[in-house]
Amino acid sequence: MKYPAVLPLADILPELDSFDTIIDVRSEGEFALDHVPGAINCPVLNNEERIRVGTLYKQVGSFEAKKVGAPIVAANIARHIETLFADKPREWKPLVYCWRGGNRSGSMALIFAKIGWPVVQLEGGYKAYRAGVSTALENPPEVDFRVICGTTGSGKSRLLETLERVGAQVLDLERLAAHRGSVLGHLPDAPQPTQKMFESQIWDKLRHFDPNRPVFVESESKKVGNLRVPDAVMARMRASPCIAVNLSRPNRVRLLMEDYEHFARDADALNGQLDHLVQLHGRAKIDAWHALANEGAMPELVDQLLVEHYDPAYLRSIDRNFTQYAQAQVLDLNDIAPEDFVAAAKALHAA
Structure with a gap:
């Protein structure tokens, strides 16, 4: 040549x-x-x-x-x-x-x-x-998606990270998007990439997957922060088999307190994000949540957010958007220690 x-x-x-x-x-x-x-x-x-x-x-x-x-x-x-x-x-x-x-x-x-x-x-x-x-993203590769589902705080992201560490194939859209996928999902130390960069990273991950092995992915919505998951990729995910992660609400509160420590330390920043929920919950409710944040009552605030905002929103959307959720494999997590996630990830990877 x-x-x-x-x-x-x-x-x-x-x-x-x-x-x-x-x-x-x-x-x-x-x-x-x-x-x-x-x-x-x-x-x-x-x-x-x-x-x-x-x-x-x-x-x-x-x-x-x-x-x-x-x-x-x-x-x-x-x-x-x-x-x-x-x-x-x-x-x-x-x-x-x-x-x-x-x-x-x-x-x-x-x-x-x-x-x-x-x-x-x-x-x-x-x-x-x-x-x-x-x-390529208009007709993505025929990968065998397994969708990790679960209410907010059930450890889906930690499970994906652990699955990758034990050798499973993982498409971690939130990590690629530098966002945790909710109104509080902005990462303080990592701006989101551009839409084009996000798509490049998805394309690069998809092209390297072995089509004969499952690919674990989280049950995302169409948008992760300001970024949109390509339509054809989302359609494949929504038609794929699901794994439903169960974790007790007290443990979910503990996990979220760990993952959102930056908000627990900065009530003003947290309250600024909660203001985005005024149209859904009304000014009086948001003011009550502001008061809890200002008082440092973070576990109580997180518990209320789960019960009154995140869980209802999840339940409204999951059955409608993920067609195989009704037949989901159930995965019970007893605690949020690293060894709990390792055991769960190894069981899924070996299945």
């Missing part, structure tokens, strides 16, 4: 995991919105440089823009080679892409090929990749 090789996504996908490094040469801003999973960002034009060259292109013309952009691109590529790739052997095989597979990735691929590396450039760039992901 002659290098640099310019290949379409269809030819690259079967070999995607074989590349030693996937290099996204777009600006850091473009990269942050979404990128091929596992890619590193090596901008040949950073945010400011891209704006400068792009403005020149629009206002003056392509020739003048290229004259200004070429030395910037060359200097940035040289710096990346010197700082990141100077120790790479001759057989190091990188995949390079930009927005549309044009000058930015073409410049880096050409220099890499001149050095002697077997570099591949993605034809059509990120735009082609994104189209491929969208198409």
